[in-house]
Amino acid sequence: GDSVTQMEGPVTLSEEAFLTINCTYTATGYPSLFWYVQYPGEGLQLLLKATKADDKGSNKGFEATYRKETTSFHLEKGSVQVSDSAVYFCALSGGSSASKIIFGSGTRLSIRP
Amino acid sequence: GAVVSQHPSRVICKSGTSVKIECRSLDFQATTMFWYRQFPKKSLMLMATSNEGSKATYEQGVEKDKFLINHASLTLSTLTVTSAHPEDSSFYICSASRTGVTNTEAFFGQGTRLTVV
Numbered sequence: 084g085d086s087v088t089q090m091e092g093p094v095t096l097s098e099e100a101f102l103t104i105n106c107t108y109t110a111t112g113y114p115s116l117f118w119y120v121q122y123p124g125e126g127l128q129l130l131l132k133a134t135k136a137d138d139k140g141s142n143k144g145f146e147a148t149y150r151k152e153t154t155s156f157h158l159e160k161g162s163v164q165v166s167d168s169a170v171y172f173c174a175l176s177g178g179s180s181a182s183k184i185i186f187g188s189g190t191r192l193s194i195r196p
Numbered sequence: 197g198a199v200v201s202q203h204p205s206r207v208i209c210k211s212g213t214s215v216k217i218e219c220r221s222l223d224f225q226a227t228t229m230f231w232y233r234q235f236p237k238k239s240l241m242l243m244a245t246s247n248e249g250s251k252a253t254y255e256q257g258v259e260k261d262k263f264l265i266n267h268a269s270l271t272l273s274t275l276t277v278t279s280a281h282p283e284d285s286s287f288y289i290c291s292a293s294r295t296g297v298t299n300t301e302a303f304f305g306q307g308t309r310l311t312v313v
Contacts, residue, residue, distance in 0.1 A: 126307040
């Protein structure tokens with residue numbers, strides 16, 4: 084079945100550092116890919132998405148490019164802030180999963196001032 | 197963007213009692229809603245898919261008699277945890293897919309933290 088694998092956390096960075104959180108997927112067909120963010124004690128918020136190969140999703144300085152050849156959707160940000168501290172989930176929908184969303188295990192990000 | 201409201205945000209109940217959690221799509225109709233469970237520092241586990249007017253589809257390993265799901269209208273789905281026990285304590289999150297949009301659009305509620313004492 085479809086699956087999402089993302090890098091283990093926690094990840095701790097200093098403010099203004101460069102961020103990469105790796106995400107790879109396994110799916111049949113042509114899934115859509117997402118990054119969700121969960122702030123402490125809250126539900127999930129969609130951060131960005133890409134619906135087809137070579138699409139780049141971007142929001143709040145975060146970017147991710149849908150790479151079909153490497154089945155990847157890595158999340159990047161050039162300069163992180165303390166307010167970016169949260170748990171980030173890579174996810175996919177479509178493929179063999181139909182309307183279900185399949186989540187990765189989540190990566191906890193902590194930013195030091 | 198579309199809004200999904202989940203209520204209550206926190207609930208504490210005694211062991212053996214039942215708890216109902218509501219999930220509402222406030223500004224769109226949702227033929228399909230999903231219920232997830234999140235364990236501490238873990239990812240979201242899909243429990244069931246709720247379809248308006250029909251029985252929910254449960255994922256393998258989820259007890260349908262313990263987690264009752266009702267999707268009576270296009271804007272409301274409920275999850276009832278019956279005869280709750282401390283091991284049912286968790287963070288429950290619903291999501292709703294917007295009708296008429298491709299299957300890539302889902303919106304999440306704020307989550308409900310259930311503590312069974």
